[in-house]
Amino acid sequence: MADVKITSVTKKFGDVFAVNNFNALIKDGEFVSILGPSGCGKTTMLRMIAGFERATEGEIAIGDQIVSKSDAGIFVPPEKRHIGMVFQSYAVWPHMNVFDNVAYPLKIQKVPADKLKERTEQALDLVHLAEYAARFPNQLSGGQQQRVALARALVAEPGLLLLDEPLSNLDAKLRESMRFEIKELQKKLGITVVYVTHDQAEAMAMSDRIIVMHKGVIQQVDEPIRVYEHPANPIVADFIGLVNFLEGEAAAGQIQFKALGCGIPANVSFEGPARVAVRPEHIRISKTDGYLRGKLVNKFYLGDSTDCRVLVGDTELRVIDRGAAFAEYSDGEDVFLSFGHVMAFPK
Numbered sequence: 001m002a003d004v005k006i007t008s009v010t011k012k013f014g015d016v017f018a019v020n021n022f023n024a025l026i027k028d029g030e031f032v033s034i035l036g037p038s039g040c041g042k043t044t045m046l047r048m049i050a051g052f053e054r055a056t057e058g059e060i061a062i063g064d065q066i067v068s069k070s071d072a073g074i075f076v077p078p079e080k081r082h083i084g085m086v087f088q089s090y091a092v093w094p095h096m097n098v099f100d101n102v103a104y105p106l107k108i109q110k111v112p113a114d115k116l117k118e119r120t121e122q123a124l125d126l127v128h129l130a131e132y133a134a135r136f137p138n139q140l141s142g143g144q145q146q147r148v149a150l151a152r153a154l155v156a157e158p159g160l161l162l163l164d165e166p167l168s169n170l171d172a173k174l175r176e177s178m179r180f181e182i183k184e185l186q187k188k189l190g191i192t193v194v195y196v197t198h199d200q201a202e203a204m205a206m207s208d209r210i211i212v213m214h215k216g217v218i219q220q221v222d223e224p225i226r227v228y229e230h231p232a233n234p235i236v237a238d239f240i241g242l243v244n245f246l247e248g249e250a251a252a253g254q255i256q257f258k259a260l261g262c263g264i265p266a267n268v269s270f271e272g273p274a275r276v277a278v279r280p281e282h283i284r285i286s287k288t289d290g291y292l293r294g295k296l297v298n299k300f301y302l303g304d305s306t307d308c309r310v311l312v313g314d315t316e317l318r319v320i321d322r323g324a325a326f327a328e329y330s331d332g333e334d335v336f337l338s339f340g341h342v343m344a345f346p347k
């Protein structure tokens with residue numbers, strides 16, 4: 001098992017900073033996700049941990065070993081880092097059956113035949129593919145192929161497992177069940193996992209902590225609940241979940257919204273212009289009370305909730321109601337709104 005220490009790591013491609021001054025300490029046995037939009041540098045960071053990419057600057061240590069330190073010319077090749085890696089594109093070999101695919105890393109290490117068989121069977125068991133050992137990849141579903149890739153990454157018992165969007169080629173239902181499978185596996189093995197994804201729900205469901213990236217730069221490192229409820233800045237608030245943004249003015253325990261013609265009490269630690277984010281599910285809609293008056297523009301039935309657009313002055317707010325709004329309200333109706341949790345950032 002291994003912790004990962006990343007210190008001031010930067011990667012430039014020409015003039016582009018793919019990763020800019022990345023710092024993180026991933027603890028032994030921890031499940032950490034790197035989350036951010038496409039192109040923000042997630043894969044580049046993961047590939048530097050794996051050793052498929054050289055850092056322009058900075059230091060990476062896995063366990064007690066410094067595997068990369070640019071200014072000292074240290075660079076340990078991937079095969080000596082004792083890691084397992086799974087890619088988005090499964091990357092299983094089509095000409096080998098499931099057993100041989102999974103056994104491959106042990107074969108390279110020249111593990112004796114009886115040990116190789118035992119450990120490969122254990123790894124197949126772990127991902128529920130024991131009965132499929134003789135099949136070829138084209139006889140498997142996408143989910144099963146991804147499990148082959150997972151077993152192959154785990155068979156050499158690495159201290160660190162790196163996963164790069166491993167579920168994004170799977171359909172929605174399978175993706176959800178694989179989330180739990182991977183999480184269970186990680187718990188069972190006590191292995192350290194660094195998981196790259198652009199899917200916030202995936203990161204929230206699986207991670208002990210999430211590293212949110214934007215344009216090569218870390219925006220926040222926190223537990224999922226903190227990232228969602230206390231985003232460090234508007235970029236994180238916008239990327240994780242849905243938000244309404246409002247311009248306001250913070251002063252003396254209040255935020256005034258000029259566009260809405262109202263103020264709300266708020267526990268804000270600064271004074272002056274504020275960018276305020278309110279999640280749709282933190283706005284309550286009512287026929288009788290609330291400090292904002294608006295007009296219900298339209299509403300959409302989503303089964304477990306109703307997705308409403310409410311016009312307050314010139315501002316359209318999105319409101320998610322978990323109650324019976326769809327049945328009780330009509331489009332065009334005058335309504336009252338009140339905010340629960342608001343997130344205010346100085347401008």
Ligand SMILES: Nc1ncnc2c1ncn2[C@@H]1O[C@H](COP(=O)(O)OP(=O)(O)O)[C@@H](O)[C@H]1O
Nearest residue numbers: 013016018036037038039040041042043044045
């Ligand atoms: N080999 C490369 N050569 C040049 N630019 C690259 C290379 N790999 C990645 N980049 C650039 O680095 C940035 C980060 O890419 P990447 O790490 O793949 O992002 P993500 O995985 O978050 O989608 C992007 O702007 C991408 O175009």
Ligand SMILES: [Mg+2]
Nearest residue numbers: 039042043044
């Ligand atoms: Mg990527």
